[in-house]
Amino acid sequence: MTTMEKTANVPEPRAGDDTAPLLEVRDLHVEFHTRDGVAKAVNGVNYSVSAGETLAVLGESGSGKSVTAQAIMGILDMPPGKIPQGEILFRGQDMLKMSGEERRKIRGSKIAMIFQDALSSLNPVLSVGYQLGEMYRVHQGLSKKEAKAKAIDLMDRVRIPAAKERVNDYPHQFSGGMRQRIMIAMALALEPDLIIADEPTTALDVTVQAQVMDLLAELQREYNMGLILITHDLGVVADVADKIAVMYAGRIVETAPVGELYKRPAHPYTRGLLDSIPRLDQKGQELYAIKGLPPNLLHIPTGCAFNPRCPKATDLCRTDIPALHQVTEKDGAELAGRGSACHFWKETIHG
Numbered sequence: 221m222t223t224m225e226k227t228a229n230v231p232e233p234r235a236g237d238d239t240a241p242l243l244e245v246r247d248l249h250v251e252f253h254t255r256d257g258v259a260k261a262v263n264g265v266n267y268s269v270s271a272g273e274t275l276a277v278l279g280e281s282g283s284g285k286s287v288t289a290q291a292i293m294g295i296l297d298m299p300p301g302k303i304p305q306g307e308i309l310f311r312g313q314d315m316l317k318m319s320g321e322e323r324r325k326i327r328g329s330k331i332a333m334i335f336q337d338a339l340s341s342l343n344p345v346l347s348v349g350y351q352l353g354e355m356y357r358v359h360q361g362l363s364k365k366e367a368k369a370k371a372i373d374l375m376d377r378v379r380i381p382a383a384k385e386r387v388n389d390y391p392h393q394f395s396g397g398m399r400q401r402i403m404i405a406m407a408l409a410l411e412p413d414l415i416i417a418d419e420p421t422t423a424l425d426v427t428v429q430a431q432v433m434d435l436l437a438e439l440q441r442e443y444n445m446g447l448i449l450i451t452h453d454l455g456v457v458a459d460v461a462d463k464i465a466v467m468y469a470g471r472i473v474e475t476a477p478v479g480e481l482y483k484r485p486a487h488p489y490t491r492g493l494l495d496s497i498p499r500l501d502q503k504g505q506e507l508y509a510i511k512g513l514p515p516n517l518l519h520i521p522t523g524c525a526f527n528p529r530c531p532k533a534t535d536l537c538r539t540d541i542p543a544l545h546q547v548t549e550k551d552g553a554e555l556a557g558r559g560s561a562c563h564f565w566k567e568t569i570h571g
């Protein structure tokens with residue numbers, strides 16, 4: 221891709237702001253209209269990611285991480301899904317207002333997605349080389365031979381050993397880790413500006429997880445891409461993310477630069493997640509688990525959605541939805557990029 225194409229349609233950066241975000245999700249709401257009622261899966265999500273930046277989105281199963289990603293990619297099932305409110309700005313333009321044709325152009329070539337399960341995302345009866353090459357044949361009109369050369373090149377990039385010999389192999393002939401590398405290669409093929417990786421390593425064992433994650437982080441830096449990394453595993457993101465958004469019941473409940481979130485969480489839910497990570501230095505000790513279950517999205521509790529599970533909940537928490545408060549030091553100094561949707565964030569962070 222030429223530089224010309226890459227910078228086309230880029231809005232003028234705001235004065236004094238050379239890190240205007242690549243993607244900005246604003247007050248996004250997604251609901252599913254089912255027979256049992258309306259499931260409110262996403263309830264006012266705000267997040268952004270810039271070129272070269274990694275945002276980790278964290279939260280238990282059902283918190284709305286994937287649905288948000290699907291809304292960004294434009295692959296939500298509608299119906300039953302519906303986006304009653306919100307904006308999804310890509311380079312300043314609201315993708316929710318674009319035509320199907322405009323969105324298709326962005327998908328794959330500007331924003332690509334890596335899914336959890338490579339085996340079900342790859343076609344079992346086509347060689348990996350064919351599937352990688354298809355990106356170039358379809359999107360760039362390359363010949364079969366040129367596309368195959370590109371496919372080998374991509375396989376080299378994601379460090380699949382003996383790429384030249386393996387280009388005609390089928391997905392089942394690769395290990396899980398290698399298949400996930402192929403998924404990464406597929407996402408990288410058209411050199412997108414942004415990659416959304418939805419639990420890209422969950423199906424892999426721990427050592428392979430780390431290798432795949434390192435590779436993804438390295439390629440992201442090399443290509444200066446934005447990366448949204450969705451996971452429910454806090455351990456996975458510590459080394460690779462710049463900032464974290466923690467989701468609960470379709471809302472962001474805490475946002476922070478990655479190191480700070482680990483050191484000083486400002487939301488009881490985040491604290492619970494951190495306390496439930498197994499640690500090598502605490503072998504043999506019983507792991508903490510957040511009590512209770514995530515809410516039924518058909519009937520989200522009033523007030524703070526986390527209140528029935530929160531050890532600190534008061535009457536206020538049962539009636540009033542907390543806004544995402546700017547988190548500050550004890551002396552009032554603002555902590556950049558830090559927010560907490562807890563009425564008692566001060567007590568939580570400052571103890």
Ligand SMILES: Nc1ncnc2c1ncn2[C@@H]1O[C@H](COP(=O)(O)OP(=O)(O)OP(=O)(O)O)[C@@H](O)[C@H]1O
Pocket residue numbers: 252254259261279280281282283284285286287288297300301452517
């Ligand atoms: N097509 C659909 N129809 C009805 N409900 C849906 C649909 N897709 C998602 N949902 C609901 O939206 C909620 C949020 O789902 P989502 O997949 O975003 O969770 P998640 O945070 O990605 O969880 P996980 O960690 O399990 O992947 C869930 O309760 C889910 O059942």
Ligand SMILES: [Mg+2]
Pocket residue numbers: 285286287418
């Ligand atoms: Mg998911």
